Amino acid sequence: MQFMGSKKKWWFIISGIIIIPGIISLSLWGLPLGLDFKGGTLLELSFDQKNSVTTTEVKNALKDINLGDIVVQSTGEKQVLIRTSPLDKESQQKLKAKLNETIGESREIRLETVGPTVSKNLTSKAILAVIIASIAIILYIAYAFRKVPRPANSWRFGICAVFALAHDILAVIGIYSIFGHFFGYEVDALFITALLTVMGFSVHDTIVVFDRVRENLQKFSSKNFETIVNESIIQTIARSLNTSLTVIIVLAALSLLGGASIRHFVVTLLVGVTIGTYSSIFNASPLLVVWQNFSNKKRSQTI
Amino acid sequence: MRKNLWISFGIIVILVVLAILVDLPKGPNIKIGKYFKEIKVHEGLDLRGGTHLVYELDLSKIDEKDQDNAVQSVINVLDRRVNGLGVSEPVIQSAKIGNKKTVIVELPGITNIDEAIQEIGKTAQLTFWEQTTSLDSQNLSSQMMGWQPTSLNGSHLKKATAQINQQSGEPEIGLQFNSDGTKLFAEITARNLNKPVAIVLDNEILTAPNVKSVIDTGEAVISGQFTLQEAKKLAIELNAGALPVPISIIEQRNIGPTLGLESVKSSLVAGLIGLLLIAIFMIIYYRLPGFIAVLALFIYTLFALALFKLIPVTLTLAGIAGFILSIGMAVDANILIFERMKEERRLGKTISASIDEGFKRAWSSIRDSNISSLITCTILYYTTSGIIKGFALTLAIGILVSMFTAIYVSKTFLRLILNENNYIKINK
Numbered sequence: 001m002q003f004m005g006s007k008k009k010w011w012f013i014i015s016g017i018i019i020i021p022g023i024i025s026l027s028l029w030g031l032p033l034g035l036d037f038k039g040g041t042l043l044e045l046s047f048d049q050k051n052s053v054t055t056t057e058v059k060n061a062l063k064d065i066n067l068g069d070i071v072v073q074s075t076g077e078k079q080v081l082i083r084t085s086p087l088d089k090e091s092q093q094k095l096k097a098k099l100n101e102t103i104g105e106s107r108e109i110r111l112e113t114v115g116p117t118v119s120k121n122l123t124s125k126a127i128l129a130v131i132i133a134s135i136a137i138i139l140y141i142a143y144a145f146r147k148v149p150r151p152a153n154s155w156r157f158g159i160c161a162v163f164a165l166a167h168d169i170l171a172v173i174g175i176y177s178i179f180g181h182f183f184g185y186e187v188d189a190l191f192i193t194a195l196l197t198v199m200g201f202s203v204h205d206t207i208v209v210f211d212r213v214r215e216n217l218q219k220f221s222s223k224n225f226e227t228i229v230n231e232s233i234i235q236t237i238a239r240s241l242n243t244s245l246t247v248i249i250v251l252a253a254l255s256l257l258g259g260a261s262i263r264h265f266v267v268t269l270l271v272g273v274t275i276g277t278y279s280s281i282f283n284a285s286p287l288l289v290v291w292q293n294f295s296n297k298k299r300s301q302t303i
Numbered sequence: 304m305r306k307n308l309w310i311s312f313g314i315i316v317i318l319v320v321l322a323i324l325v326d327l328p329k330g331p332n333i334k335i336g337k338y339f340k341e342i343k344v345h346e347g348l349d350l351r352g353g354t355h356l357v358y359e360l361d362l363s364k365i366d367e368k369d370q371d372n373a374v375q376s377v378i379n380v381l382d383r384r385v386n387g388l389g390v391s392e393p394v395i396q397s398a399k400i401g402n403k404k405t406v407i408v409e410l411p412g413i414t415n416i417d418e419a420i421q422e423i424g425k426t427a428q429l430t431f432w433e434q435t436t437s438l439d440s441q442n443l444s445s446q447m448m449g450w451q452p453t454s455l456n457g458s459h460l461k462k463a464t465a466q467i468n469q470q471s472g473e474p475e476i477g478l479q480f481n482s483d484g485t486k487l488f489a490e491i492t493a494r495n496l497n498k499p500v501a502i503v504l505d506n507e508i509l510t511a512p513n514v515k516s517v518i519d520t521g522e523a524v525i526s527g528q529f530t531l532q533e534a535k536k537l538a539i540e541l542n543a544g545a546l547p548v549p550i551s552i553i554e555q556r557n558i559g560p561t562l563g564l565e566s567v568k569s570s571l572v573a574g575l576i577g578l579l580l581i582a583i584f585m586i587i588y589y590r591l592p593g594f595i596a597v598l599a600l601f602i603y604t605l606f607a608l609a610l611f612k613l614i615p616v617t618l619t620l621a622g623i624a625g626f627i628l629s630i631g632m633a634v635d636a637n638i639l640i641f642e643r644m645k646e647e648r649r650l651g652k653t654i655s656a657s658i659d660e661g662f663k664r665a666w667s668s669i670r671d672s673n674i675s676s677l678i679t680c681t682i683l684y685y686t687t688s689g690i691i692k693g694f695a696l697t698l699a700i701g702i703l704v705s706m707f708t709a710i711y712v713s714k715t716f717l718r719l720i721l722n723e724n725n726y727i728k729i730n731k
Contacts, residue, residue, distance in 0.1 A: 089420070089552075108557065115553035118357065121400040129686045136678050144671045190621065193683060193691045197628070197698070200679030204632075204672035208639070211668045239642040242588070243635040249584065250577035250631035254624060257573035259566025261349070262624050269628065 003282075004230040004289055011282040015167055018275060022174010031177050034186035035112055037126075039119035041087040045099070045106040047078045053103060055080060061102040067091055079109065086115050126192040130169070133196055137203050138162050144207070145214060156291055157214075161206045164284035168202045169195060172272045179267075190265040198272030201247070205240060205280035212236045213285070225292045229285050237281065244277035311715040319602055325609035344612055345392070346411070347619030347693055349558055350567055353411035356420070357554035360404050365548060373547050374404050380544045381408060384423050387539035388413070405553070416557055422536065424552070425505060428545045429457030432501040433491060450501055453491050459484025461521075463541035465534035468526065474534040475526040476541070485521025492518045504537075566620050574627040578604075581634055589641050595716045596637035603633050603708040607701055616700065622693035629701025632676070636709030639665040658717050662710065669709070673702050 035042050047053045055072040058080050062070050073081040087095070092111070099106055141158035172195060179185040212232040220228060251270040255263060348355055358377075365373050374397050385393045385408065394409035413419055435451040461481045468475050480488055491500060492514045501511040502525055510527040529537070581600070585593035607626065611618060644661035652660065680702070683695035 089417070093417075109559050111555065111557040113552070113555040115359075117359070117400055117403060118554045125686050129682050133679050133682050136682065137675055140675060140678060141671075144674075189687070189691055193621070193687075193694055196679045196683055197676075200676035201632075203675040204635075207672040207675065208668050211671065235646075239638055242638045242642075243632075246581050246584065246634045246638070247628065247631035249580045250574070250627055253577035253580065254570060254573040254627055257576065258570040258624070259620060261566050262570070262620050265621065266624060269624075 002230065003233045004226050004286060008286045008290065011286050015279070015283055018171050018278075019167065019174060022171055022177060025177040025181060026174055029177060029181045031173065032180035032184075032186050034188035034191075035083075035114050035119075036188045037119050037123050039086055039114050039116045041084045041092065041114075042110070042112045043082045043084075043092070043095070044075060044109040044111075045080055045082070045096075046076070046109055047080075047104055047106050049104050050078055053078050053080060057103060058082065058099065061099055062095065065095060065098055067095060086113055122189065126189075129192065129196060130199075133199055134162055134165065137165065137199070141203070141207070141210075145210065147214075156288060157210050160284050160287040160291065161203055161210065163287055164206055164279040165199055165202055167279045167283055168198060168272060168276045171275045172198060172268065175271055176268060179264075185264050185268075190262070191268060194265055194268040194272060197269060198276055201273055202276030202280060205244060205277055206284045208240055208243070209233060209236050209280060209285055213288070226289045229289050233281060233285055240277065240281055244273060247273055308715060308719050311711070312719060315602070315712055315715060319605060322602075322605040322609040325612050326605055343615075345615045345617045347617045347622065348409050348411050349620045350618065351411045352558050353409065353413050354416045354419070354558070355554075355556040356408040356410070356423075356552055357398070357400075358406045358408065358424070358550040359400075359553045360406065361549045361551070362404060370404065374406070376547050377406055377550065380546050381406065381423060383543035384539065385410065387543060388419055388422060390419075400553075406550070420552070420555075422540070424550060425540060426546045426549055427457070427540045427543070428505055429460065429541060430503045431455040431488075431491065432503055433495050434498055453487070455480075455484060455487040455491060457541060457545050459487060460541055463538045465531065465538040467531070468524075471526075473526060474529045474531040475524050476529070476534050476538055478523045478525065478541075480521040480523075482521075485519065488521060488523065489517060489519040492516070504540075567623065570620065570623050570627070574623070574630065577627060578630060581631065585634065585637075589638075591721065592637075592641050592644070592717060595713060595720065596634060596641070598716060599637065599708050599713040600630065600633055602712055603705050604630065606708060607704045610700055610704060611697065614700075616696055617693055618697070619693040621691065622697040625694040625696075625698035626701055629698055629705060632702065633705030633709065635672075636665070636669045636706060637713055639668050640709070640713065654721055655718065658714070658721065662714055666710070669706065673706055676702055 053074075055074050058072045059070070062072075062082075067087065068085045071083040073083075075081050082095070084095075092113075096106065096108075138158040138161070141161050142154045145154040145157045147154075176185055176187070176191065180187070185191075209232060212235055213229055216228045216232050216235075217225075248270065251266055251273065255266040255270055258266060358381075360374060360377060362370050362373060378395055378397060382393075382395050385395065388410075390410045390413055392411055394407065394411075396407050398405050398407050408423065410416075410419060431453045432450040433453055434449060459480050460478060461484070462479045464477045464479075466475060466477050467473070495514045496517065497513060497515075499511040499513050502509045510525055512526075525537075578600070582597040585596050587593070589596065607629070610616075611626075616622070640661045643665045644657045647657040647660040647664075648654070677699055680695045680699040684692055684699070687695070
């Protein structure tokens with residue numbers, strides 16, 4: 001079974017196919033930001049007494065209330081989701097009172113208010129967390145693989161792993177943008193959590209393969225680098241796929257049967273873990289080989 | 304050698320029994336001498352419903368060096384007020400958002416959120432004013448024209464009690480001052496005989512009775528148009544003390560309990576189904592060792608749940624998801640070990656040698672790959688709060704416990720059960 005050699009370009013092409021729709025979606029539709037990052041007030045109400053409530057009814061009722069832009073979504077026969085800029089207690093009461101008199105009694109399903117300081121802070125924290133995680137991971141892998149024999153060097157392992165990681169992050173964000181446009185997914189704190197978890201797990205998988213590469217390099221120092229990587233993949237593919245399979249089974253069960261409020265979170269994890277498994281086997285390792293070949297060529301040129 | 308194995312097995316059995324005791328819904332609590340700890344599942348806000356509030360503190364009038372004290376005293380006052388509301392297991396802690404100091408207040412299980420917020424957020428500054436003829440009215444609202452503040456205020460209060468007046472049958476609030484307050488109050492009443500003294504709460508005059516005699520007992524009564532409910536609330540506020548600085552809500556999330564309950568049930572069912580599917584897969588693919596892995600997995604679940612109850616870890620829905628995720632990852636280690644064992648076996652080694660080699664060689668993979676997940680968990684834990692923090696914690700604990708069960712428990716079982724005969728028969 002030949003995974004390296006001429007097949008390398010296929011793996012990169014497939015990666016492209018995974019990432020490109022996401023990038024297109026990002027440039028067309030961007031990422032729908034949720035309350036945590038945009039700030040604002042979100043009120044979900046259920047009008048239990050009525051048979052049905054339409055968004056137009058609600059919009060009309062709130063027409064003259066003077067509380068700025070109001071977006072109304074329907075989340076059920078008699079349920080609506082109202083979004084506004086951040087409202088204080090009084091304004092919230094005013095809004096509810098207006099709806100009570102025009103449409104009828106409402107029951108609050110949930111209320112979330114996020115002020116601008118909180119949302120700005122969360123955005124910078126999230127970006128920081130992702131950057132710190134990437135750096136920490138490079139450092140850790142470089143340290144863990146410090147005893148890797150020449151010609152490979154440990155930094156390359158770390159950086160290739162992070163490239164695979166970057167691929168995963170880009171893919172997940174891109175796919176989330178597509179989901180956002182078609183299924184109403186929103187970027188909230190849980191999305192960042194899913195992203196970071198996927199990062200941790202994707203590296204987890206990459207290390208399984210790299211570990212074997214390291215071992216084979218120590219055992220068969222005479223063989224060609226590309227051949228060693230190829231054999232390492234063949235030897236580890238069973239375990240790589242199986243370990244991911246168990247996680248995917250569990251996540252699939254959770255996303256189909258589990259609670260609605262974490263469904264987006266679980267689906268994101270599922271997508272991320274699947275792509276992460278792919279990139280561990282078919283991105284990280286070929287990258288190592290390409291880098292090695294490149295530096296070999298340079299070395300032979302300078303000689 | 305065998306003896307050591309049986310000892311290990313015995314230890315595992317004891318741990319399992321302990322874990323089961325802890326995991327039982329109405330199991331026993333820990334009582335060691337004076338140390339008592341109730342063992343139960345601590346449910347997070349999204350499971351019980353309630354509200355999550357973040358207050359921003361207006362520290363503009365406070366010196367740098369006194370700011371930490373101000374924050375701490377805000378926390379103390381809020382703590383007393385929340386306890387007065389009767390909320391069980393509230394969370395009140397300080398946090399920083401950018402360079403603003405904030406206080407997070409979580410009130411699980413509370414039903415009348417708006418009332419609670421009103422109660423908590425009042426500055427509740429109690430002051431006593433006497434009449435003045437001077438027309439120096441800077442900083443005075445129109446209400447307070449003609450009055451001047453005395454140095455007696457709420458901080459001199461020892462205790463406030465809501466009570467029913469013996470004679471009128473009306474609810475009122477009895478005040479008892481501390482020694483400084485008693486002295487001040489005596490002076491004030493002496494100065495203002497037959498004149499009114501205003502008792503003001505947060506710039507609103509509660510009542511302004513005439514002073515009929517000099518009071519040197521340090522006891523006073525606030526009577527007005529209170530219902531007993533209002534009197535009780537006011538007493539709680541006065542006892543809790545005043546907030547040193549004004550606070551305002553910058554984030555609020557109300558969560559209805561029904562959302563949480565349904566989600567938990569369906570997520571637990573999903574987790575169980577996932578577990579079952581993994582078990583089936585492992586047994587089909589790895590046969591006897593697979594069965595042992597499933598056993599180890601089951602024991603892992605018992606241990607992890609017990610730890611969640613003991614530490615305790617506040618369980619949120621995301622936390623449950625993290626725990627279920629860690630179950631999927633727990634099998635990981637076993638798979639790595641078994642694949643390794645297969646290889647060693649193919650090289651012609653004996654069963655026990657294959658087991659040992661398998662565990663030894665696989666350990667570096669297991670350790671390195673789990674550490675990377677733990678790194679992201681740590682980053683998540685220290686940069687977030689509330690629900691996500693719970694997820695990071697349950698995932699991290701899950702990973703650590705799974706490393707223990709995969710290696711210690713699986714190895715013991717494998718060495719005890721697997722031998723040349725059943726390995727060849729069952730595994731190709």
